[in-house]
Amino acid sequence: xxxxxxxxxxxxxxxxxxxxxxHAVIAMLRELGMTRIFGNPGSTELPLFRDYPEDFSxxxxxxxxxxxxxxxxxxxxxxxxxxxxxxxxxxxxHAMANIFTAFKNRTPMIITAGQQARSLLQFDPFLHxxxxxxxxxxxxxxxxxxxxxxxxPQALARAYYIxxxxxxxxxxxxxxxxxxxxxxxxxxxxxxxxxxxANPHTLSLIGDALDAARSPALVVGAAVxxxxxxxxxxxxxxxxxxxxxxxxxxxxCSFPEDHPLFAGFLPAMRERMVELLGAHDAIFAVGAxxxxxxxxxxGPFIPAGSELFQLIExxxxxxxxPVGTAAVGNIRLGVQELLARPHITQRQAPAxxxxxxxPAAPAAGERMSVAFAMHTLASVRxxxxxxxxxxxxxxxxxxxxxxxxxxxxxxTMCSGGLGHSMPAAVGVALAKPEKKVIAVIGDGSAMYAxxxxxxxxxxxxxxxxxxxxxRRYAALQDFSKVFGYRDGEKVEGTELPDINFVALAKGHGCxxxxxEDASQLALALQAAIAHPRPIVVEVEVA
Numbered sequence: 343x344x345x346x347x348x349x350x351x352x353x354x355x356x357x358x359x360x361x362x363x364x365h366a367v368i369a370m371l372r373e374l375g376m377t378r379i380f381g382n383p384g385s386t387e388l389p390l391f392r393d394y395p396e397d398f399s400x401x402x403x404x405x406x407x408x409x410x411x412x413x414x415x416x417x418x419x420x421x422x423x424x425x426x427x428x429x430x431x432x433x434x435x436h437a438m439a440n441i442f443t444a445f446k447n448r449t450p451m452i453i454t455a456g457q458q459a460r461s462l463l464q465f466d467p468f469l470h471x472x473x474x475x476x477x478x479x480x481x482x483x484x485x486x487x488x489x490x491x492x493x494x495p496q497a498l499a500r501a502y503y504i505x506x507x508x509x510x511x512x513x514x515x516x517x518x519x520x521x522x523x524x525x526x527x528x529x530x531x532x533x534x535x536x537x538x539x540a541n542p543h544t545l546s547l548i549g550d551a552l553d554a555a556r557s558p559a560l561v562v563g564a565a566v567x568x569x570x571x572x573x574x575x576x577x578x579x580x581x582x583x584x585x586x587x588x589x590x591x592x593x594x595c596s597f598p599e600d601h602p603l604f605a606g607f608l609p610a611m612r613e614r615m616v617e618l619l620g621a622h623d624a625i626f627a628v629g630a631x632x633x634x635x636x637x638x639x640x641g642p643f644i645p646a647g648s649e650l651f652q653l654i655e656x657x658x659x660x661x662x663x664p665v666g667t668a669a670v671g672n673i674r675l676g677v678q679e680l681l682a683r684p685h686i687t688q689r690q691a692p693a694x695x696x697x698x699x700x701p702a703a704p705a706a707g708e709r710m711s712v713a714f715a716m717h718t719l720a721s722v723r724x725x726x727x728x729x730x731x732x733x734x735x736x737x738x739x740x741x742x743x744x745x746x747x748x749x750x751x752x753x754t755m756c757s758g759g760l761g762h763s764m765p766a767a768v769g770v771a772l773a774k775p776e777k778k779v780i781a782v783i784g785d786g787s788a789m790y791a792x793x794x795x796x797x798x799x800x801x802x803x804x805x806x807x808x809x810x811x812x813r814r815y816a817a818l819q820d821f822s823k824v825f826g827y828r829d830g831e832k833v834e835g836t837e838l839p840d841i842n843f844v845a846l847a848k849g850h851g852c853x854x855x856x857x858e859d860a861s862q863l864a865l866a867l868q869a870a871i872a873h874p875r876p877i878v879v880e881v882e883v884a
Contacts, residue, residue, distance in 0.1 A: 384429025386456025415769025563630025
């Protein structure tokens with residue numbers, strides 16, 4: 343995004359009597375289009391909201407991690423930085439899980455937090471934040487507590503430019519409570535370009551390798567969809583007849599999963615990745631790390647006889663890649679340059695990935711499988727609806743039976759941190775009121791941010807929350823074998839009996855329904871998707 347301003351407007355503001363930090367910040371946010379403030383207020387934040395302007399809205403979350411998750415979903419769906427207001431040290435502490443996720447998601451976000459009055463700081467006052475700018479590190483791109491009250495608007499402007507510069511991410515500004523009423527000059531926003539082109543020579547090396555390859559493959563990551571490069575990547579894959587894999591732990595869909603070149607999802611295991619990529623002599627990681635691992639591995643990082651290439655907007659990711667050639671720069675611009683090269687002879691199309699078999703309905707008295715539930719949801723939802731997912735143990739099954747076909751219709755977290763996607767669905771629904779939002783959440787995940795249901799109800803957002811209720815932290819039980827657990831051995835702290843999500847939904851102001859009979863699931867989901875208010879569908883799964 344590029345920002346311009348009117349000098350005449352700034353002069354007019356300066357001539358107003360009693361022009362304060364609050365006036366300057368509100369004017370700046372209005373000019374940037376950031377008129378939604380996501381927050382959970384505390385005492386040190388109250389001065390910001392006195393005489394709150396009518397053209398601004400305050401999106402209340404009942405816990406700070408929920409607030410940041412809502413702002414994350416909103417920023418991703420609008421492709422614009424969101425504005426968050428938290429409460430001092432305790433509020434930032436509550437929010438840290440989703441600040442970490444926003445950092446991994448590369449979500450542009452200006453996070454502010456109140457601070458006790460400057461005159462009190464020398465006395466170690468109640469609820470103040472000592473070393474406030476250090477608290478959210480290292481999971482913000484930049485942080486500060488301005489030296490003077492009149493520096494606050496300029497600090498927030500700098501924070502905006504940094505948040506929006508690729509690789510995007512959250513930034514943090516601590517603001518003492520007495521700063522808002524101090525006299526202040528208005529700020530003039532600047533024209534800033536946020537996208538940088540990759541080195542042309544490096545892109546030429548990548549293009550030459552793709553042209554010469556016998557069997558090229560693309561590995562796409564979240565930065566493709568985040569960077570509006572979906573169409574370009576599809577065109578590049580088709581030009582080279584390259585099979586397309588999804589990088590491990592990708593938080594977005596970056597390639598249509600019904601495309602003939604789609605090859606599936608790579609697991610976060612080195613040996614298994616090498617095996618799946620073994621037939622390819624040129625591997626191009628586009629908008630993806632090369633590669634993200636979850637468990638310790640051994641052996642080569644890529645198949646013998648293959649070469650690895652990468653295009654990524656984040657120089658830190660390019661720096662730690664263990665092998666290969668990396669170009670650093672904007673994904674869309676880089677792929678456009680590769681497409682501008684002279685056309686090559688078409689290769690024969692590779693074999694199409696087989697589709698998953700239709701899952702069987704459960705026998706009488708048995709719970710339905712996740713595969714059956716997701717296949718049913720896929721059959722009744724609009725393909726243009728938006729899926730916001732957080733069900734880690736079910737993710738491979740969801741990927742097989744709830745395919746995504748369009749850009750900007752899938753969101754999850756890139757961090758692995760729970761408690762993101764339920765509030766993120768609220769933010770996405772705020773940003774995309776014309777789209778149906780369906781949140782697919784595991785029962786364990788849901789309890790990390792259940793307060794998001796209240797925000798959905800308060801905002802009257804017609805989100806369908808599908809809770810996959812397997813009554814356990816299944817991801818931990820499944821993962822225990824990696825750490826030497828025997829089959830059937832108890833994994834402490836992983837059972838979740840007796841949680842009633844219909845009651846929790848109603849207690850937060852949402853409607854709810856319980857589905858145990860597989861034969862009733864399709865009708866229940868159809869009704870829930872058509873429902874005009876937020877609704878929770880609790881689905882009992884095996």
